[in-house]
Amino acid sequence: MTRPTTRRATTRSIRASLLTGAAVFLLSGCTLVTTLAGGGSGGGGGQTEDVDVIPTGLDPSIQTFYEQDLGWDECGSGLECATAEAPMDWADGTSEQIELAMVKVPASSGNPIGTIFTNPGGPGASGVSFVRDSAQYVFTPELMEDFDIVGWDPRGVGESSAVECRDDAGMDEWFYGVDENLDPDTATDEQIIAEVTANSKEFADDCLENTGALLEFVDTKSTVQDLDLLRALVGDPKVNYFGFSYGTDIGAQYIDMFPETVGRVVLDGATDPTLSTFEVVLAQQGAFGEATRTYLEDCLTTTSCPFTGTVDEAIAKINTLMAEADDTLPVNADGRKLTSGVIDTAISSALYNNQSWPYLSDAFATFETAGDPAGFFALSDSYYGRGPDGTYADNMFEAFTAINCLDYPVETDPAKIADFNRQIAESTPIGIPGPEALGDTTCQQWAFPSTNELAPVTGAGADPVLVIGTTGDPATPYAWAEAVTEQLESATLLTFEGEGHLAYTQGDSCITGAVDAYFIDGTMPAEGLVC
Numbered sequence: 001m002t003r004p005t006t007r008r009a010t011t012r013s014i015r016a017s018l019l020t021g022a023a024v025f026l027l028s029g030c031t032l033v034t035t036l037a038g039g040g041s042g043g044g045g046g047q048t049e050d051v052d053v054i055p056t057g058l059d060p061s062i063q064t065f066y067e068q069d070l071g072w073d074e075c076g077s078g079l080e081c082a083t084a085e086a087p088m089d090w091a092d093g094t095s096e097q098i099e100l101a102m103v104k105v106p107a108s109s110g111n112p113i114g115t116i117f118t119n120p121g122g123p124g125a126s127g128v129s130f131v132r133d134s135a136q137y138v139f140t141p142e143l144m145e146d147f148d149i150v151g152w153d154p155r156g157v158g159e160s161s162a163v164e165c166r167d168d169a170g171m172d173e174w175f176y177g178v179d180e181n182l183d184p185d186t187a188t189d190e191q192i193i194a195e196v197t198a199n200s201k202e203f204a205d206d207c208l209e210n211t212g213a214l215l216e217f218v219d220t221k222s223t224v225q226d227l228d229l230l231r232a233l234v235g236d237p238k239v240n241y242f243g244f245s246y247g248t249d250i251g252a253q254y255i256d257m258f259p260e261t262v263g264r265v266v267l268d269g270a271t272d273p274t275l276s277t278f279e280v281v282l283a284q285q286g287a288f289g290e291a292t293r294t295y296l297e298d299c300l301t302t303t304s305c306p307f308t309g310t311v312d313e314a315i316a317k318i319n320t321l322m323a324e325a326d327d328t329l330p331v332n333a334d335g336r337k338l339t340s341g342v343i344d345t346a347i348s349s350a351l352y353n354n355q356s357w358p359y360l361s362d363a364f365a366t367f368e369t370a371g372d373p374a375g376f377f378a379l380s381d382s383y384y385g386r387g388p389d390g391t392y393a394d395n396m397f398e399a400f401t402a403i404n405c406l407d408y409p410v411e412t413d414p415a416k417i418a419d420f421n422r423q424i425a426e427s428t429p430i431g432i433p434g435p436e437a438l439g440d441t442t443c444q445q446w447a448f449p450s451t452n453e454l455a456p457v458t459g460a461g462a463d464p465v466l467v468i469g470t471t472g473d474p475a476t477p478y479a480w481a482e483a484v485t486e487q488l489e490s491a492t493l494l495t496f497e498g499e500g501h502l503a504y505t506q507g508d509s510c511i512t513g514a515v516d517a518y519f520i521d522g523t524m525p526a527e528g529l530v531c
Contacts, residue, residue: 053232055261061093070233072104079132080104084233086155088217090225098214100226101159102152103128105135108145114263115148115234116519117227121245121269123220123407124399126158127151138505142516150234154250155226156218156399163218165207165398168391174203175345175384175397176336178329196441204445207402216448218399219406224253231261238263238463240519244502245269245476248467252484255459262462264519269476269502270467270484274454277408277440278420285427287474291351292430294472294499298354299361306365315429318343321367322431330373334390338373344431346376349383351474352501405443409450456487464490466518466525468511472499495530503531 054066065086075081082102089095106112120130130138131151139149153160166174182195208215227250231239240263243251248267255262275283296314299305307314322340329337336342350360356379363375380386385393411417417440443450459465465488469481478495485493496503496511503511510531517523 053235053237059093065229066232078105080106084230086226086229088214090222098155098161100152101128102150103132105131105144105149107148112148113146114240115150115236116240116242117150118242119247119250121247122396122400123246123403124157124396126153126394128153128159140512140516143519146520152230154223156402158394161214162395163207163215163399163402164210165203171392172390178337178339200442201445204442204447208447215402218402219452220249220253220403223250224257227254228258228261241265243267246271249273252457255462255465255488256457259459259462265465266515268468268504269473270469270481271476272480272483274456276454278411282424282427283477284474285424287477289428291474295351295357304361306361306368318430330371332373332377336377338376342376342380345383346379347430349379401442405446406448406450407452410440410443459488459490462490464492464524466494467491468494468496468503470496470498470500470503473501475501492524492527494525497530
């Protein structure tokens with residue numbers, strides 16, 4: 001799960017943040033597993049129930065979409081691609097049609113027992129790119145032997161009918177632009193908020209102008225209905241699904257909306273659908289503070305660490321550096337100016353994986369010794385998917401904003417906003433939060449206000465599903481996995497005791513073994529299993 005960012009309206013960092021990241025992970029042993037009665041998998045993985053592939057009682061205008069043929073074509077070594085059509089508005093089957101891009105890695109056995117759909121998170125991340133570029137590194141050979149692995153770009157994302165806001169130069173201005181007409185040390189809260197609001201309005205207007213009517217229909221519930229359509233189009237009576245980070249929200253909402261067609265579903269790094277934007281930000285800010293401390297504790301044990309003394313002294317040094325960057329605006333080789341916001345994003349980027357920690361340390365060291373901010377920009381660019389030539393790999397952050405603005409109700413009460421700003425400012429040791437710290441600003445300007453109601457998911461009657469939580473996950477805190485497990489009537493929680501965002505992707509054999517046994521054999525980990 002990633003964090004929204006707001007264009008820096010002043011030289012002070014605008015911390016409109018759902019901070020994400022990861023720290024060093026620890027490994028521990030596993031306990032025994034138990035077997036599910038009856039197996040229970042979609043798409044042939046042991047499923048024996050008589051379940052229609054196409055739902056009954058559909059409006060004829062909707063049923064037409066369920067009856068279309070997918071034409072899979074080779075699109076690279078060992079890959080097949082297809083495009084499905086879906087209604088833009090699921091409440092109106094006669095509405096404009098949109099396209100959903102799909103990619104498949106066929107089961108290496110040549111005899112798949114079913115399909116596993118997967119989504120890597122975001123919202124806004126490309127499932128097509130994820131499967132095309134990373135499936136062989138993420139999923140075990142055993143899983144890929146028995147299942148077709150299918151990724152798709154959700155509506156609004158990537159190669160599907162997509163949200164479009166700005167070109168590359170415009171996105172640079174959004175992420176890295178600096179307005180120097182306001183001095184953050186003398187500007188009033190009202191002036192700063194007014195500037196942020198104006199910038200947000202410009203961005204929201206650009207998204208509407210360049211995307212059009214689709215912008216109203218890229219919410220997660222519409223994506224869930226798309227997933228059920230894709231399930232039917234590949235011929236599976238029940239859906240097998242592996243969701244990571246925000247992808248768990250798609251999975252949890254599917255379980256709640258379509259419990260009768262739930263096969264084997266794994267939610268790794270679960271999000272809690274009952275939380276508001278404010279509550280998500282607050283939880284992640286606190287968790288990222290802990291992740292920052294973990295990084296610094298590790299750094300201070302090495303001879304190459306750019307910091308000395310205690311963790312608190314290192315944090316104070318970082319905050320001083322960020323304040324000085326806002327005052328002096330050091331210039332990168334490509335002309336972009338370093339702000340506390342860039343440093344903040346660089347830290348977030350590195351905290352996704354402890355393998356990136358040395359790059360963060362190098363960035364601090366190089367800036368301190370040579371005044372060169374290139375390391376910070378490299379990490380920040382990696383976070384945003386920006387290449388060295390200034391082009392962006394995809395539209396992830398444009399889609400991210402559009403989806404979140406439809407999924408989360410927007411708070412407009414100034415008193416509540418001020419109180420949440422105060423709480424967030426107190427929740428993190430890093431950064432210089434101002435009155436604009438909370439990021440509903442853009443969604444307040446959105447053309448289509450959210451009509452979604454935050455509510456628990458239950459999935460009454462669904463087959464058993466598996467939720468995975470990592471105890472030290474700062475992006476999707478462990479408490480969220482506990483909450484979703486409690487909400488879903490058929491969920492079992494598998495715990496990874498350690499640090500880092502997500503569990504399965506870290507390659508721990510206890511986790512991968514438990515997940516693979518669940519998908520392949522219907523073997524559910526024992527209640528309370530800790531890896």
